[in-house]
Amino acid sequence: MNKVTYSNASSAQNSQPEPRDKMQSLTRGAREKCPNCGEGSLFSSYLKVADSCDHCGEELHHQRSDDAAPYFTILILGHLIVPLLLIVETHFAPAYWVYAVTGLPLVVALTLPILQRVKGAVIAWQWALYMHGFDPDHEPEYPSLSSSLETGSQTSQ
Numbered sequence: 001m002n003k004v005t006y007s008n009a010s011s012a013q014n015s016q017p018e019p020r021d022k023m024q025s026l027t028r029g030a031r032e033k034c035p036n037c038g039e040g041s042l043f044s045s046y047l048k049v050a051d052s053c054d055h056c057g058e059e060l061h062h063q064r065s066d067d068a069a070p071y072f073t074i075l076i077l078g079h080l081i082v083p084l085l086l087i088v089e090t091h092f093a094p095a096y097w098v099y100a101v102t103g104l105p106l107v108v109a110l111t112l113p114i115l116q117r118v119k120g121a122v123i124a125w126q127w128a129l130y131m132h133g134f135d136p137d138h139e140p141e142y143p144s145l146s147s148s149l150e151t152g153s154q155t156s157q
């Protein structure tokens, strides 16, 4: 929990990584750019994260955004769509087919660009906090698999 403390004594700072600018990396991630350099693309396709930055080479494959991006996208869009629906319903009370024809395309049109930007911001946040594989001291999640692969590669030579 209290993993990263940057203001400790100098002996502890040698083992601690440099603090990263969280706001800068967040804005870079939200612009779908590499959180390290801000130039390379974070994604190789719509939601597929590039293995590494094509500009600076920063490894991005070990991000773990998982369900955070859809969760935050629903949170953001819910706060936009629900009040809009309440306003429309109380003032105009349109038929349900009007909601289906206008509301569904509106939600899809808003979700698609927001989801990618939120995912970029989540990955950049993980990078800024040295989470998961971005931590230099990170150990593989499946050590038995990686050690068995190493053992397998050593025996094959």
Ligand SMILES: [Zn+2]
Binding pocket: 034, 035, 036, 037, 038, 039, 040, 053, 054, 055, 056, 057, 058
């Ligand atoms: Zn980069």
